[in-house]
Structure formats: structure tokens, C-alpha cells
Amino acid sequence: MQKRAIRNKIISIFMAAFLLCIGWMTGLQGAEAAGTESSNSLLEVHYIDVGQGDATLIKSDGHAMLIDAGNNNKGTAVQSYLQKQGIKKLDYVIGTHPDADHIGGLDVIIYKFDCTTVMMPDYSKDTKTYEEVVDTLKAKNYKALHPKTGDTYQLGDASFTVTAPSERKYDSANDYSIAIRLEHGDNHFLFVGDAEEESEQEMLKTKQKLSADVYKVSHHGSRSGTTEGFLKAVNPQYAVISCGEDNSYGHPHAEVMNLLRTEGIKVFRTDEQGTIVAVSDGKKITWNMSPDESWRAGEPKGTRSDAEPAVKNTKEEKNGGSYILNTNTKKVHRPSCSSVKKMADKNKKKTKKSLKELEKEGYTPCQNCMDK
Ligand SMILES: [Zn+2]
Ligand SMILES: [Zn+2]
Numbered sequence: 395m396q397k398r399a400i401r402n403k404i405i406s407i408f409m410a411a412f413l414l415c416i417g418w419m420t421g422l423q424g425a426e427a428a429g430t431e432s433s434n435s436l437l438e439v440h441y442i443d444v445g446q447g448d449a450t451l452i453k454s455d456g457h458a459m460l461i462d463a464g465n466n467n468k469g470t471a472v473q474s475y476l477q478k479q480g481i482k483k484l485d486y487v488i489g490t491h492p493d494a495d496h497i498g499g500l501d502v503i504i505y506k507f508d509c510t511t512v513m514m515p516d517y518s519k520d521t522k523t524y525e526e527v528v529d530t531l532k533a534k535n536y537k538a539l540h541p542k543t544g545d546t547y548q549l550g551d552a553s554f555t556v557t558a559p560s561e562r563k564y565d566s567a568n569d570y571s572i573a574i575r576l577e578h579g580d581n582h583f584l585f586v587g588d589a590e591e592e593s594e595q596e597m598l599k600t601k602q603k604l605s606a607d608v609y610k611v612s613h614h615g616s617r618s619g620t621t622e623g624f625l626k627a628v629n630p631q632y633a634v635i636s637c638g639e640d641n642s643y644g645h646p647h648a649e650v651m652n653l654l655r656t657e658g659i660k661v662f663r664t665d666e667q668g669t670i671v672a673v674s675d676g677k678k679i680t681w682n683m684s685p686d687e688s689w690r691a692g693e694p695k696g697t698r699s700d701a702e703p704a705v706k707n708t709k710e711e712k713n714g715g716s717y718i719l720n721t722n723t724k725k726v727h728r729p730s731c732s733s734v735k736k737m738a739d740k741n742k743k744k745t746k747k748s749l750k751e752l753e754k755e756g757y758t759p760c761q762n763c764m765d766k
Contacts (some may be wrong), residue, residue, distance in 0.1 A: 437552050437578040437674040439608070442475055443664040444468040446614065446638030446645070447495035450585065451476060452576065454550030459486040460503060461574075461585055462496040466523060469502030475669075476507065483508040485549055489527065489538075490571045490587030492519035501530040509536060511547075515559055515570040516540040541572060543600065551676075552578040557602050558586065558593050568613060569593040575606060579676020582606040584628055588613040594624040604628050607679055608672060611635045611654075615646020615663075615692070622653060632679070634670055635663040637692070644694030651691045660685035717752065719743040724757050731763035 440451040444464030449472050452459045458481050463472045476484075487509045489497040497514075504512065504527070512531065518524060531538060541547075541556045558573035571587025584606035586593070590613065597604060609630035612619030614637040633654050637645040646663070654661055662670045663686050671682040718727045718734045722741040726749060727734050734742070745752065749759065 435551050437550075437576075437581070437676075439576075439583055439672045439674075440475075440479070441610070441634050441636055441662070441664060441670040441672075442472060443667075443669045444472065444499070444636070446641040446643075447498065448490070448587070448610075448614075448636050449475075449499065450610065450636075451479065451481070452549065452552070453479065453481075454552040454578065457485045457550035458483070459488070459549050459554075460484050461488045462490055462587070463499035463503045465495050466498035469499030472499050473502050473506050476503070481507065483510070485510045486547065487512045488572055488574070489514040490573075490585075491515055491567055492517065492521070492524045492527075492570075493567055493588065494521065494523045496587065497527050498523050501526040504530045504534060504536065509534075512536050512538050513541050513572060514538040515572055516561070517567070517570040519567060544602070549576075552576055555602075557584075557597050557604065558589055560596055560600075564592060566590055566592065566618075568618070573597065575603060578674045581608075581674040581676060581679055583608045583610070583672075583674075584630070585610045586612045586619070588616075588619065590616075590618040591621050594619060594621055598624060598627055606630050608632045608634065609659075611646065611650065613645075614641070614643070615650045616643065617647040617649045620650050620653065625653060625657060630659055632672075632681075632685070633659045633661050634672075635661065635665075637663065637665050639665040641665070641692060642695040644692040646692055648691035651689055655689055661689070662686055666690070716744050716746045717749070719745055719752070719757060725760050726752050726757045726764060727760045728763040731760055733760065733762065 435455045438453040442449040442451060445468065447464040447468060448462040449464045449468065450461040452461070460476070463469055484507050487500070487503060489500050543556050543558060543560055546553055546555045554574045554576040556572065557575050559570050564570055568588035568590050569592045571589045571593065573584070573586040573589055573593070576583040576585070582605060584604065604627045606628050607630060609628045609632070611633050615635045635646050662681065664670060666686050666688060667683055673680045716729070718729050718731070720727065720737055720741050721743050
């Protein structure tokens with residue numbers, strides 16, 4: 395009897411150990427399953443509508459990053475958008491390049507939020523906008539980091555790799571744009587700022603991974619970027635264009651819209667749809683709206699560099715950006731001048747030349763209309 399009892403006890407100890415073992419293994423599996431789930435916590439990409447310009451907020455697992463902050467008059471709007479999203483601290487702030495439509499609002503953001511890392515290209519611009527950003531960095535005791543191509547950074551459950559610029563000199567300020575490829579599980583998002591053909595070619599040549607599910611269209615849909623070869627390398631399912639309604643540059647350009655359409659890419663655009671939000675669970679990407687169906691290209695209103703704020707020339711544009719010349723009396727008039735109406739048609743000539751150029755040609759300003 396005693397022997398049996400001992401044997402039974404041994405068996406029960408073994409059984410308990412076995413069950414414990416099973417329990418431990420299932421527990422382990424459970425923990426592993428939970429681990430996969432947590433690495434797939436949602437990533438949000440907010441393409442904020444800032445009119446003509448760029449501002450993108452990226453959130454992952456309690457961490458946040460902002461790429462650009464729109465023009466000078468958009469800083470406060472971006473700030474309140476971030477606050478509504480519950481952002482108190484930004485892990486990364488990227489000023490893609492020193493053009494006003496990208497870093498104009500950045501001084502407000504850097505001033506108002508705790509920013510762990512601020513990234514800007516190693517390229518400065520002699521503008522008040524750029525100075526304001528530099529001054530704010532100084533005031534907050536921050537130093538802008540110039541990231542290198544190939545560098546990878548962690549943002550919550552996501553990570554991003556810098557794909558441009560390289561460390562050389564470019565002719566266009568746009569080609570200094572910091573470009574990044576954001577990775578979240580199986581999903582990828584590409585942001586290239588205003589990178590033009592030169593930078594695109596370089597990204598292709600260095601054979602980095604560029605493929606992305608979502609491509610933020612370069613330079614607001616300008617034909618200066620998004621070349622066919624580059625788009626084919628990115629091979630996106632979706633494209634997002636950030637531009638202003640009826641902007642003066644004619645963004646997005648018809649060439650780019652046609653290319654996106656031919657490649658069967660679904661397009662979202664802030665000028666027609668406002669702020670666009672993409673959510674990734676690491677496998678699928680969902681959107682807060684359906685893609686845009688208009689395929690409408692912008693209409694250019696004169697040629698002008700996008701380095702200048704869009705409002706600057708409006709006054710001159712209203713009167714055709716021009717003066718009226720009397721080729722007989724060699725006088726320069728504003729179109730509104732009363733003497734223009736009296737002028738003989740054969741002596742009347744419209745010009746877009748500056749007053750300085752005209753004075754060189756022997757013209758003198760009309761005392762009535764040109765004296766301020
Ligand atoms: Zn630019
Ligand atoms: Zn731009």
C-alpha cells in the first residue's frame with residue numbers, strides 16, 4: 395500500500411510538472427502573440443491642409459513627428475491641429491528645406507512644443523523666414539541635425555530611413571530636401587519634400603529602397619519632380635498631393651496628374667479634400683475618405699519661383715504687372731492714370747519691364763500717377 399502511495403505521489407508530481415510546463419509554453423506563445431500585436435499598433439499619417447505648402451504629422455505608439463509646418467501664416471493653425479491631436483512633445487521635427495512654404499510655420503512649432511530632434515538640411519537661405527527658424531532654435535537651445543542618407547531612426551513602432559539629400563551641392567534649393575522612407579510593419583510611406591529631378595536621379599543611382607505604398611508627391615505635384623523612372627521605382631498604390639486651391643504655380647501640373655493616372659495610382663489631394671489621414675495597422679492602410687476622382691490639373695498664373703510668398707505680387711498682377719508707355723512723349727504711366735485714356739493708340743504701349751529698366755531706355759515717370 396505504501397509503495398503504491400509513493401508511486402501515485404511521484405506520478406502526480408510528474409503530471410503537475412508536465413501541466414506547469416504546458417502552461418508555461420502556452421503562456422510564452424500568448425506573450426509572443428501579444429508581442430506581434432503591439433509591434434502592429436496603429437500608425438497615423440496626417441497630411442495637414444495648409445494651402446500651398448506642406449505639413450505632415452506622424453504618430454506611432456505615443457510618439458510623434460512633424461515634417462514641415464506650412465507657410466509663415468500657417469504656424470498657428472498647425473500648432474492647434476497638433477494640440478487637438480494631443481501632441482505635447484515631438485520626437486522629430488523635420489524642416490525639409492528652407493523654402494517658406496515648408497519652414498514658414500516652423501518657428502511657432504519649435505517655440506511651442508518640446509522637440510527632441512530637429513532636422514534640417516545643411517543649407518541656409520538668406521531670408522527672414524529662415525532667420526526666424528534659426529533664432530527660435532537658438533532661443534530654445536536646440537541645434538539642427540543634418541541627417542545623412544542611410545541613417546535610420548525609431549519612432550514608436552515605426553522607423554524611418556533618410557534617402558536624400560547627399561552631402562554635395564545642388565543648384566536648386568528644392569534638391570536639398572530631406573527625404574525619408576517610413577516603415578511600419580509591411581507598410582511604407584515616402585516623403586521627399588520638394589525634391590526635383592536631380593535629387594530623384596541620385597536616389598535612384600544609390601540603389602536605396604524607395605518602394606512605398608504611399609508616395610507624398612514631390613513639390614506639390616510640380617513637373618520638376620516625380621519623373622517617370624522615379625515613380626516606377628517607388629511604385630505606390632496611393633499618392634498624396636499637398637497644394638493650395640487655385641495656387642499660382644498651377645500645381646499639380648497636368649504631366650504629373652497624367653502619369654499618376656496612367657500608372658493606376660489612387661490620388662488624394664489637400665486642395666480639393668482638406669486634411670487627409672492614413673492609418674496603418676502594419677498590414678493594411680485605411681483612409682479617412684475616398685480617393686479624389688477629379689484628376690484636375692492646376693492652372694498656372696504667370697511664372698514665379700515658389701521661394702516667394704504667393705501674396706507678394708498680387709497687387710501688381712491686378713493691373714497686369716505692367717506700366718503703360720507713351721512712346722511719343724517717353725513717359726511711364728500706371729494703367730489707372732487719366733492721361734492713358736487720352737493717349738493715341740499708336741503711341742500707347744503696355745510693358746512688364748521695371749521702372750529702372752525703362753529709365754535706362756530714356757523714359758521718365760509721369761508726375762501725376764507715378765509720384766507714389
Ligand atoms: Zn521648395
Ligand atoms: Zn514647396
